[in-house]
Amino acid sequence: YEFNARNLIDKGIIGSGSYGGVVNKMEHDASGKIMAVKRVRARDVEKKERDVMLRELKMIIDSQGCEDVVRFYGALFEDGDCWICMEIMDCSLDKFYRQVYKQNERIPEKVIGFITASVVRALNYLKETLNLIHRDIKPSNILLNTQGFVKLCDFGISGYLVDSIAKTQDVGCQIYMAPERLSERRYGVRADVWSFGISLVEVCIGRFPYTDWNSVFDQLQAVVHGDPPFLQAGDYSIELVHFVNKCLIKDTSIRPNFADLIKDPFCVHYNIVDPAEMKAWRTEIGDYVLRFLPTSPVA
Ligand code: ADP
Ligand code: MG
Numbered sequence: 001y002e003f004n005a006r007n008l009i010d011k012g013i014i015g016s017g018s019y020g021g022v023v024n025k026m027e028h029d030a031s032g033k034i035m036a037v038k039r040v041r042a043r044d045v046e047k048k049e050r051d052v053m054l055r056e057l058k059m060i061i062d063s064q065g066c067e068d069v070v071r072f073y074g075a076l077f078e079d080g081d082c083w084i085c086m087e088i089m090d091c092s093l094d095k096f097y098r099q100v101y102k103q104n105e106r107i108p109e110k111v112i113g114f115i116t117a118s119v120v121r122a123l124n125y126l127k128e129t130l131n132l133i134h135r136d137i138k139p140s141n142i143l144l145n146t147q148g149f150v151k152l153c154d155f156g157i158s159g160y161l162v163d164s165i166a167k168t169q170d171v172g173c174q175i176y177m178a179p180e181r182l183s184e185r186r187y188g189v190r191a192d193v194w195s196f197g198i199s200l201v202e203v204c205i206g207r208f209p210y211t212d213w214n215s216v217f218d219q220l221q222a223v224v225h226g227d228p229p230f231l232q233a234g235d236y237s238i239e240l241v242h243f244v245n246k247c248l249i250k251d252t253s254i255r256p257n258f259a260d261l262i263k264d265p266f267c268v269h270y271n272i273v274d275p276a277e278m279k280a281w282r283t284e285i286g287d288y289v290l291r292f293l294p295t296s297p298v299a
Contacts, residue, residue, distance in 0.1 A: 003028060003085070005078040008037060015092070017140070025088060035073055035085050038154075042082040053082070060155070065129065068122035070143060070153035089143035089151060091293055093203060096144055099294045101206040109236050112203065113270035114285050115142065116243070118150035119196060120267050124258040126155055127189055135187070137195035138176045139202060146290045148282030175210070175219050179250050183224045190255045197247025201229050204236060204244070239266040 011025040014036060021040040028035065042050065057075050064071055071087035093115070100107050119142060126132040134141075134155045141154045178194035180186045201209045209229035210222055228248040231241045243266040249255040261267055272278045 003074060004076060034088055036088040038084045039081045042077060042080060066122060066125040068118045068151055070151045086153065090145040092140045093142040093144060094139035095294050096292060097203045097206060099292045107203060109240060111285060111288055112240065114281060115150050117267055117270040119152055120258055120261050122152040123192060124262050127258055133189050134192045137192050137199060139199050144289045146286045148286030175223055179224045180252055182220050189257045190252045193247050193255055193257060197244055198229065200244045201231050204231055
């Protein structure tokens with residue numbers, strides 16, 4: 001599509017994020033297409049970084065070969081903001097798991113397994129085909145819908161923002177960043193693996209795994225020098241526990257990458273390849289998502 005800000009009709013706020021971004025439901029007037037439009041402050045992003053962002057976005061738009069990744073429709077700059085137009089989903093994993101725990105339930109292992117396989121496929125795809133690392137993996141960037149799709153969003157572009165915000169030390173209260181990224185500013189695919197591990201522990205136990213942080217300094221200390229969070233055996237299978245704890249190995253020479261994780265027994269078990277089988281899974285996962293959807297997104 002060709003669009004500019006005037007072609008988009010605002011249908012209300014979906015959510016606002018940690019980096020001053022806001023996501024709205026919008027309708028493209030000519031096509032009637034409903035999408036999610038994320039607006040981020042781009043004034044602070046340097047011209048050079050902007051070009052990289054646009055080039056990277058274009059690359060993502062051009063290659064849409066993975067159904068585990070949120071579809072991009074386009075991006076535009078308006079009044080110093082960057083508008084990112086993407087596929088609209090029904091809920092993000094952070095809001096979803098909170099809703100489940102609020103009702104005193106826990107997410108079944110089957111659902112966690114399906115989410116895991118979807119995210120690992122998405123990240124493996126980004127790496128293999130686009131040579132892209134995500135840089136901002138966390139439950140709010142894993143989206144779900146009642147069709148049973150689990151899709152990753154906010155890759156590439158937000159990474160530049162995360163890094164430029166990390167530069168200004170304005171880190172939020174929940175750090176998903178890998179120890180090596182905080183201590184040495186070293187960033188590889190394995191940093192994404194760590195963030196995914198933290199996200200999985202969070203979803204499994206129903207809260208962010210680090211606690212008792214009083215200051216940004218404490219946070220950095222805990223991640224860089226403390227023991228990694230881990231999942232205790234008990235509520236979930238030993239395969240899931242092993243998978244998660246593998247992601248949270250501090251030593252990057254031992255921590256797996258996504259090509260390794262896709263071969264992990266837990267992931268293999270939920271990595272459905274047969275189309276008919278996948279269809280049945282989508283139905284089941286979609287029904288589960290529908291059951292716990294927090295108050296309907298935007299009418
Ligand atoms: P963050 O990821 O830090 O929460 P964002 O600005 O990326 O902040 O997104 C804000 C919220 O909007 C997210 O928490 C999520 O619930 C929602 N959201 C983002 N993208 C979409 C989308 N494509 N479809 C539906 N909801 C979305
Ligand atoms: Mg996000």
